[in-house]
Amino acid sequence: MLEIKNLHARIGEKEILKGVSLTVPTGEIHAIMGPNGAGKSTLSYVLSGRDGYEVTEGEVFYNGQDILALAPEDRAAAGIFLAFQYPVELPGVGNANFLRTAVNAVRRKRGEAELDAVAFLKLARAAVKRLHMKEDFLKRNVNVGFSGGEKKRNEMLQMALLQPGLAILDETDSGLDIDALKIVAEGVNALRSPNFSALVITHYQRLLDHIVPDVVHVLSAGRIIRSGTAALALELEAHGYAGLEAA
């Protein structure tokens, strides 16, 4: 379970999150929608521990543990995964090598045995196939020269291999073609279980056709201004945020 209580955060002098409260019970998938610049990506970075984001007030618990004091890598080991809105390129770093290093780092921290190259490749190849990615994906350098959609799929590949307990997807659907959108959704749905929860940040209802959320929140100007069922997303699709903010 993820519990965010009255979270305030700023970048430099600028306060971006102004008291976000929200709870995602284990097993549920929540969507976060909201206008550009509302603070959605900021929230995802604060949850995963990026430097430069100062929490001035509030608390975040994941499965009862206060995570704000943890380093990003320890949050990853605790099971938190962020699919980046803008995945980062790592020149010269092979994708397979990166993935195996990541998987083994997390396994080590969790006290599990590391995977050898053969065992890992078997898992990775199967995941690549499930995500309908090209075979050479594993051989290429991390995100270098990947198309926008390929980068997003690569995030999903990482998620599939890291098997998180909490996935935060920051606009993973942006820039995806219709088939890719379905594949990403299948990837998330495949992880659905009583032990998995997700925060899905998106601007579009169409993703939520495939990943049906338990709750939809609207984040605007650093606060959650509405929460509701999946129907809320349809309402937003029809009327935009303008009406909401007035309300």
Next chain:
Amino acid sequence: MSASMQAIAEQKYKYGFTTDIAMEDFPRGLSEDIVRRISAKKSEPAWMLEWRLKAYRLWLTMEEPDWAHVKHPPIDYNDLYYYAAPAAPAPKSLDDVDPELLKTYEKLGIPLNERAALAGVAVDAVFDSVSVATTFRDTLSKSGVIFCPISEAVREHPELVKKYLGSVVPVRDNYFSALNSAVFSDGSFVFIPKGVRCPMELSTYFRINARNTGQFERTLIIADDDASVSYLEGCTAPMRDENQLHAAVVELVAMDNAKIKYSTVQNWYPGDANGKGGIYNFVTKRGACRGKNSKISWTQVETGSAITWKYPSCVLLGDGSVGEFYSVAVTNNHQQADTGTKMIHIGKNTTSTIISKGISAGKSENTYRGLVKILASASGARNHTQCDSLLIGNECGAHTVPYIESRNSSAKVEHEATTSKIAEDQLFYCRSRGLSEEDAVGLIVNGFCKDVLKELPMEFAVEAQKLLAVSLEGSVG
């Protein structure tokens, strides 16, 4: 830095132990008498002693160069020991080698016992001023390859040594080459006869152990027509508070269609986090591509030493000959590196490739200095140079000093240079996937160096990758 942090930082140099063994050394300081004693110790013929004495007298007239981008207190050449060797008589075979020495090399990851040795790699182990063991000599001699300590080659193969020694790096080339020529103590000699592909990887492992002792290694490798060889050198030293001098000369000669691949993994003690101690590594390395279509390829991974001053170069005499220089130089804390290459194009259609990756962290200074010189005779010559610098933190420096001189209008010279920092978003991306900050830096740095690391013999590439990560530990955060 707290005392415990510093202790951790220093532990990271895992080769810093000393070997406790009875040693014989000459009195401190340099004189004609010391030169004579070194020569006598090695039972050298008169011509070799003459050569040394000439070099010594020349050295006395020379001045230490000051153009490199490095700073150090003046070196008192009369305060050094010029010869130190295990006191026991030279071993006749591996079975006679002092067990303490065998243990030392075992600890360094270089087992000298042939059964335990890395498959396919023959090793010459140089400890302070002498070679203590050379493995697989019998196997090699079956194919006609000579691989032995240079002191032995002076006695056993004088015609070859006389012909080639100093023919690529003349005694008077520079201050350190003159000094080395006067006092060199040991190093390796390799001769690959016509048409032979050396059946094993050859390597020399240099270890400085004794206190206040300079190591003056001398290496000479000759590949005759159509011959080829791959050679690797490794270097380590104990952690000591004072600076120690390593002034080597390496000469390579490649005849028609011959190929020499020379790889270095240099991991001399770099000094502590405050810049105390460490090796001064002043090295002259040069290869002559004398024959047509010959090829000399230098690959270096330089992570150690307090100061590195080194420019492995190629003289491309033979038509169609090829020179390559692939370099990774890492500096951290207070290390200083001024390194690069010279490619001298003389023959027609000669080509050279330079790929240099400099990584600076801490308060270190890292300079690439390179010369590409195309003589009027070198029609159709081509060079491609790629120099990339990566900065970690805000207190280090990276400098690129390329010199290009072309006297032939048909020559093509390309130079590209980049400077970048490890981006915060790259580090965060890796860490959000569970990598520690140091592993993240290691991964990104290895990615940055990939084009060079892939040139190393496979057995050593993995070792080099680990070394890069270790050298940069503590450089972020």
